[in-house]
Amino acid sequence: MNDSNIAIEVKELSKIFKSGLKGGEVQALSEVSLKVDKGDIFGLLGPNGAGKTTLVKVLLGALHATKGSASVYGLDVRNANSRNKAGFLPENHRFPDYMTGAQMLKVYGGMSGLSSGEIKARSKDLLEIVGMSKWRDMKIKKYSKGMKQRLGLAQALINDPEIIFLDEPTDGVDPVGRREIRDILKRLKEQGKTVFLNSHLLAEVEAVCDKVAILDKGKLIKTGPVSELTRVSSTYQIETIQLPIEAAEQIKTAFPHAKLLTDNKISITFEDPRQLNSLIDILRKLNVEITAAIPVKISLEDSFMQLLRGEVKHG
Numbered sequence: 001m002n003d004s005n006i007a008i009e010v011k012e013l014s015k016i017f018k019s020g021l022k023g024g025e026v027q028a029l030s031e032v033s034l035k036v037d038k039g040d041i042f043g044l045l046g047p048n049g050a051g052k053t054t055l056v057k058v059l060l061g062a063l064h065a066t067k068g069s070a071s072v073y074g075l076d077v078r079n080a081n082s083r084n085k086a087g088f089l090p091e092n093h094r095f096p097d098y099m100t101g102a103q104m105l106k107v108y109g110g111m112s113g114l115s116s117g118e119i120k121a122r123s124k125d126l127l128e129i130v131g132m133s134k135w136r137d138m139k140i141k142k143y144s145k146g147m148k149q150r151l152g153l154a155q156a157l158i159n160d161p162e163i164i165f166l167d168e169p170t171d172g173v174d175p176v177g178r179r180e181i182r183d184i185l186k187r188l189k190e191q192g193k194t195v196f197l198n199s200h201l202l203a204e205v206e207a208v209c210d211k212v213a214i215l216d217k218g219k220l221i222k223t224g225p226v227s228e229l230t231r232v233s234s235t236y237q238i239e240t241i242q243l244p245i246e247a248a249e250q251i252k253t254a255f256p257h258a259k260l261l262t263d264n265k266i267s268i269t270f271e272d273p274r275q276l277n278s279l280i281d282i283l284r285k286l287n288v289e290i291t292a293a294i295p296v297k298i299s300l301e302d303s304f305m306q307l308l309r310g311e312v313k314h315g
């Protein structure tokens, strides 16, 4: 792939925090390498304390890596210009809640160096996009959590960034609000923006992200397309019109782990996917009519849990 298609590149990045007086250390990131393509919604997943926020802060130049390097849109993150194209919604943000939504955008727009004319026009559009126009003149302290997050998104988009970093954007937001935020992210993608999303909400990431990386205790344990992680497992559900006892017995002998679900359905996990053919041979020899052989999809959550428990190979 052409390098200009790369939005973020992280190379063997480590971050060690010196903590406390006793010279203790916390290795928040350990030799992390990853690439994010432009135009993708990329999800960084991991349990609490995995290092997700630390990585975003390094990418935004708010923290310096102990080792390794990172670039955003081709510029090293130690170069302040690397942030020109970035927008950021921090984790647990607190906006000045005596302000109204519109006032808050004005302040943030000013900090991004926009003129008051630009701020006015952008605020109007953005409040529209995030569905907050109605509440633009209401004080933030009266906003619900979902409204605050949507305003936060508008703030992250004020400088019309090419890449948007969102740290737990739907934390504490109800399902309707989460859906709205997801829709906004999809629209950003349609406009060709890159989104880097930190989350521990797996279903969310599964619904919206193109690619994911899974971080655990500072180490990247998996990176790839969501489709690869939720890909079919080697478990199949075989459905037949009727499964005679003889067929069930032969299957049990050949595949001791097979489970008889009903009198016409079997669930079976193969060690080698080609074994599906042997199973079909057994059934067809006994003239059993097969109506379906359905690969069972594993959810991102199952995949994630298996990876964290080390049940599947990391790669």
Ligand SMILES: Nc1ncnc2c1ncn2[C@@H]1O[C@H](COP(=O)(O)OP(=O)(O)OP(=O)(O)O)[C@@H](O)[C@H]1O
Pocket (backbone or CB within 6 Å): 017, 018, 019, 026, 027, 028, 046, 047, 048, 049, 050, 051, 052, 053, 054, 055, 091, 200
């Ligand atoms: N400023 C700091 N000083 C010392 N240790 C820190 C600091 N910031 C983070 N850590 C530690 O680094 C590790 C990673 O923290 P980080 O906040 O990046 O995790 P996270 O994946 O974002 O977690 P969460 O899901 O809870 O937001 C944790 O062990 C945390 O305690």
Ligand SMILES: [Mg+2]
Pocket (backbone or CB within 6 Å): 052, 053, 054, 091, 167
């Ligand atoms: Mg965090």
